Amino acid sequence: MEPVLDRFLPPRGYYLALGLEGSANKLGVGIVKHYKGQLSADNRAEVLANVRDTFNAPPGEGFLPRDVAKHHRNWFVRLVKKALEEANVKPEDLDCICFTQGPGMGAPLQSVVVGARTIASLWSKPLVGVNHCVGHIEMGREITGADNPVVLYVSGGNTQVIAYSAQRYRIFGETLDIAVGNCLDRFARVLKISNEPSPGYNIEQLAKQGKKYVQLPYTVKGMDLSMSGILAFIEEQAQDIDQKDFTAADLCYSLQETLFAMLVEITERAMAHVNSSQVLVVGGVGCNERLQEMMGVMARDRGGSVFATDERFCIDNGIMIAHAGLLGYRTGERTPYEKSVCTQRFRTDEVWVKWRA
Known part of the structure; x- marks a missing residue:
């Protein structure tokens, strides 16, 4: 069965999504544009912004979840503003807000989920939760053409x-x-x-x-x-x-x-x-x-x-979440606010990949 794409195609003929990644020590915000039709080698998704900031612990030490969560909260608004500016996009232009739902570290994930809910509510945009692993896979397929x-x-x-x-x-x-x-x-x-x-x-x-x-x-x-x-x-x-x-x-x-x-x-x-x-x-x-x-x-x-x-795309980033989330959005996927929760355990094989035949 072929996946049903573009059932929610805006009049302008393309989609825009903002993606938020914060499952570990990197906070990433990305904005991607998808054009109508299948994402073939001749019709790639377009990366408009891919910004990131990393929390680093001193040498010899690992990073604690509470410290990473604090870092994500401190940088969230700044990175979202920077991504919008870099992409030359306004909040009203976006079709959806995509966020990492898991797997990952609990406290950092929760910080980003709260931020995603907040801007989605402020801008009246639907939410799309994304499996972190599937985000990596779809970004890799998109960039390499595998x-x-x-x-x-x-x-x-x-x-x-x-x-x-x-x-x-x-x-x-x-x-x-x-x-x-x-x-x-x-x-x-x-x-x-x-x-x-x-x-x-x-x-x-x-x-x-x-x-x-x-x-x-x-x-x-x-x-x-x-x-x-x-x-x-x-x-x-x-x-x-x-x-x-x-x-x-x-x-x-x-x-x-x-x-x-x-x-x-x-x-x-x-x-x-x-x-x-x-x-x-x-x-x-x-x-x-x-x-x-x-x-x-x-x-x-x-x-x-x-x-x-x-490193732009293999290291955790917001664009992979925006891309995978937009693939889901185009096939009708939505994450209701009451289900927009994060989990540290979200296996790759739990995701129904509706956008692939």
């Missing part, structure tokens, strides 16, 4: 291998404990690596200096993987590192190589299962050049290709 890829979703809070089937994004494999981004971030704290611009990025740069591979546990369990034991092991190796025959850079290099090899393995297995030749890497860790390189080698060996975006 047709029907196996998706590797890797971020600070999520690690999943996903493929589309029958209007759902099906999870083929996932982490059994912590996410790959969380594993990297927590090891960065052990080494007292700066959180600016992000701990994962700084580990990536340090790993480029590594020359010696330190053997680490390799824990793939069918289509799933586990990373808490690897983290505990490498944290122990990092103690008294000045007295070891390897460096902090060697440990960063070894951690990346091990984790990414695990991710490549389960992704390749999913590709074989669904007979796909495309891989789309999304989420904050998807910016990692070494992960993209390793995934590219595997995909080419299978006669396929890998797709990824840069």
Whole structure:
């Protein structure tokens, strides 16, 4: 059954949506324009504004939900005004307000939901709640032009291998404990690596200096993987590192190589299962050049290709929420005020993807 688009097409012939993302330490506001018709390679969505501000904790520390929520409340109005100005759009021009409904950190999510409800009420606009993971996937598909890829979703809070089937994004494999981004971030704290611009990025740069591979546990369990034991092991190796025959850079290099090899393995297995030749890497860790390189080698060996975006779109942002929310809006999706609540647990495969055939 083909999805029904454009049943609410405005007289001007296009849609405008404002998206609000705040599931973790980044507050993002984006404005996107969709034109009438199918979103094909010749008729892309247009990004009008994509602004963001990040809460960073001191080196060696993680961010607490209450501190992140305070950051989001402080920056909410400023970023919304900046996005409207950058897009040259007025509130009355918008068709809907889209917001991250989950998954994510409770307090930051709640701060953004309250802000979304407030401006939707002030401007008399409908709300559309968006699954954070689906937002990443749809933004990745839109930017790269990937047709029907196996998706590797890797971020600070999520690690999943996903493929589309029958209007759902099906999870083929996932982490059994912590996410790959969380594993990297927590090891960065052990080494007292700066959180600016992000701990994962700084580990990536340090790993480029590594020359010696330190053997680490390799824990793939069918289509799933586990990373808490690897983290505990490498944290122990990092103690008294000045007295070891390897460096902090060697440990960063070894951690990346091990984790990414695990991710490549389960992704390749999913590709074989669904007979796909495309891989789309999304989420904050998807910016990692070494992960993209390793995934590219595997995909080419299978006669396929890998797709990824840069930091504008792989790191949490408001435009992905605006885009995915507008896809839902165009097929009749609305989130009533009484149901505009957030949840820390909102699985990717719970979403009915009405806009895909």
